[in-house]
Amino acid sequence: xxxxxxxxxxxxxxxxxxxxxxxxxxxxxxxxxxxxxxxxxxxxxxxxxxxxxxxxxxxxxxxxxxxxxxxxxxxxxxxxxxxxxxxxxxxxxxxxxxxxxxxxxxxxxxxxxxxxxxxxxxxxxxxxxxxxxxxxxxxxxxxxxxxxxxxxxxxxxxxxxxxxxxxxxxxx
Amino acid sequence: xxxxxxxxxxxxxxxxxxxxxxxxxxxxxxxxxxxxxxxxxxxxxxxxxxxxxxxxxxxxxxxxxxxxxxxxxxxxxxxxxxxxxxxxxxxxxxxxxxxxxxxxxxxxxxxxxxxxxxxxxxxxxxxxxxxxxxxxxxxxxxxxxxxxxxxxxxxxxxxxxxxxxxxxxxx
Numbered sequence: 001x002x003x004x005x006x007x008x009x010x011x012x013x014x015x016x017x018x019x020x021x022x023x024x025x026x027x028x029x030x031x032x033x034x035x036x037x038x039x040x041x042x043x044x045x046x047x048x049x050x051x052x053x054x055x056x057x058x059x060x061x062x063x064x065x066x067x068x069x070x071x072x073x074x075x076x077x078x079x080x081x082x083x084x085x086x087x088x089x090x091x092x093x094x095x096x097x098x099x100x101x102x103x104x105x106x107x108x109x110x111x112x113x114x115x116x117x118x119x120x121x122x123x124x125x126x127x128x129x130x131x132x133x134x135x136x137x138x139x140x141x142x143x144x145x146x147x148x149x150x151x152x153x154x155x156x157x158x159x160x161x162x163x164x165x166x167x168x169x170x171x172x
Numbered sequence: 173x174x175x176x177x178x179x180x181x182x183x184x185x186x187x188x189x190x191x192x193x194x195x196x197x198x199x200x201x202x203x204x205x206x207x208x209x210x211x212x213x214x215x216x217x218x219x220x221x222x223x224x225x226x227x228x229x230x231x232x233x234x235x236x237x238x239x240x241x242x243x244x245x246x247x248x249x250x251x252x253x254x255x256x257x258x259x260x261x262x263x264x265x266x267x268x269x270x271x272x273x274x275x276x277x278x279x280x281x282x283x284x285x286x287x288x289x290x291x292x293x294x295x296x297x298x299x300x301x302x303x304x305x306x307x308x309x310x311x312x313x314x315x316x317x318x319x320x321x322x323x324x325x326x327x328x329x330x331x332x333x334x335x336x337x338x339x340x341x342x343x
Contacts, residue, residue: 026230033227035215037207038193051193058228059191066234068324069188070195072214073225079174079182084271086278102322112318113242117278120242120315121322147278153253153270155260157224161287162263163235 016064021047025057026066027163033070076151081131082124085138086117086147094119097142106134117147174222181205181213182222188229231323232266237287239316241294244280246273246311252282255305259284264297279311291316 018026024047034042040058041051061067076082089097094112101121102110110121123138125131139146174182180203190198196214197207205213217223232240247255252270259282260268267285284301288294295314302308 026228026235029228030230031225031227033189035196035211035218035226037196037211039195040191040193055191055193062188062191064234065231068229068231070191070228071185071188071226072182072223073229074182075222075224078222079179098319098321107322108324110322111320113315114318115313115315118318147274148272149274149278150272151269152272152281153256155253155256155268155270156265157260161230161232161266163230 016066021049022057022061023163025054025061030161076154080124080126081128082122083131083135083151084120084122084149085135086121086149087119087142087144088117089119089142089144091118097144100141101138104134104138106131174217177205178213178217178222181210182217232287233320236289238289239291239294240285240287241291241298242315242317243284243286243298244313244315245282245307246279247282247307248310255307256282258305259301259307262301264288265301280313 025043029043033039036042038051040054044051044054047054058067058070062069087097087101098110098112098119101107101119104123106123106125107121108124110119112118113120123131123134125134135146135148181199184199184202189195192198194207196210199205200207200210214223214226218226256268256270259265264286265284266287267283269283270281271283273279273281286294286297286301288297294316298314302312
């Protein structure tokens with residue numbers, strides 16, 4: 001497989017198409033990143049491109065936001081403390097409350113969902129006490145109580161996300 | 173056993189690996205750890221299952237998976253582990269959790285996330301799974317996502333400030 005420098009362009013999900021090299025980068029390296037001094041060189045060899053091509057493509061995809069990061073997911077509960085929380089917020093107040101919640105460094109995901117409990121967020125902290133304090137502060141700042149829905153068991157093995165390119169890669 | 177040094181390393185990794193030729197050396201520099209020690213500790217954390225997945229972490233929405241539904245059920249305690257394990261192995265299920273309930277407002281204990289290109293695809297897959305395992309005999313809800321106010325990896329250590337991605341509407 002040969003290819004030139006990765007394109008860096010404003011991301012438009014309606015227009016974006018991924019070439020075979022990018023598809024391989026996105027789908028085939030979601031786990032078992034090589035644990036060697038130069039992991040991108042190992043990937044490059046398998047993909048038939050140069051090490052710098054891999055690095056530049058990953059940088060571009062990360063810049064676009066398609067890749068959140070090249071990193072690790074941690075087994076819940078093994079490091080620090082975390083929870084899923086939900087709030088019921090009147091629609092006219094949702095933007096304000098969501099902004100207050102998002103501003104907390106402990107919050108990594110924060111979504112609106114279609115339910116009476118319409119704001120859902122995940123919070124993680126170095127320890128239980130820090131997490132409890134952060135949740136209490138969020139209730140105080142926003143003026144709404146939250147549901148603290150602690151994880152009891154994670155059934156999923158997290159093998160990554162199998163992207164169905166035939167349906168998604170080429171959009172009109 | 174996860175040591176303090178391991179936690180420092182995980183903390184340094186939480187925003188991602190530096191995209192340079194020797195990323196583990198660069199990562200180690202953030203926490204005063206040599207390249208070989210970083211490699212040894214990461215291999216150990218992977219072997220122990222503390223690191224579940226180490227690689228490219230994609231965003232579903234940006235890849236065209238615009239709809240995602242959190243499906244929840246109130247499953248009796250004696251059935252939940254069996255059903256949760258089977259559901260977790262089904263294609264299209266990206267997360268599957270048991271969580272504490274908050275009755276009466278929130279009696280649901282089994283959570284399953286399904287991503288798809290649109291609502292119809294997600295609902296069709298959910299219906300298949302519910303029928304296969306008889307899940308909808310118990311109380312259930314489907315919560316599609318609306319606005320995404322924030323999305324990044326979890327931070328296990330106090331982080332350095334960084335710009336966040338702008339809000340995106342989807343679902």
